[in-house]
Amino acid sequence: MQTKKHFVAMAQLLSELPDYKHRRHLAIMNADNFAKENPRFDKNRFFRACGLPQDIDEIDPRFK
Numbered sequence: 001m002q003t004k005k006h007f008v009a010m011a012q013l014l015s016e017l018p019d020y021k022h023r024r025h026l027a028i029m030n031a032d033n034f035a036k037e038n039p040r041f042d043k044n045r046f047f048r049a050c051g052l053p054q055d056i057d058e059i060d061p062r063f064k
Helices: 004-015 020-037 043-049
Strands: none
Touching: 004 020, 004 043, 020 043
């Protein structure tokens, strides 16, 4: 099981990607997987840590 340390490390890596579309795509993919694995995973917090908008709806309409 992945822990907060894993989520923080991945968010740090993703936040350093210069291509916004690529960063967004990878953040969404990882968030989906993390949420399936850990019910306490907070997608909003993860996206903010990745340097993405705070509103999930701005990132991907699937999260409405």
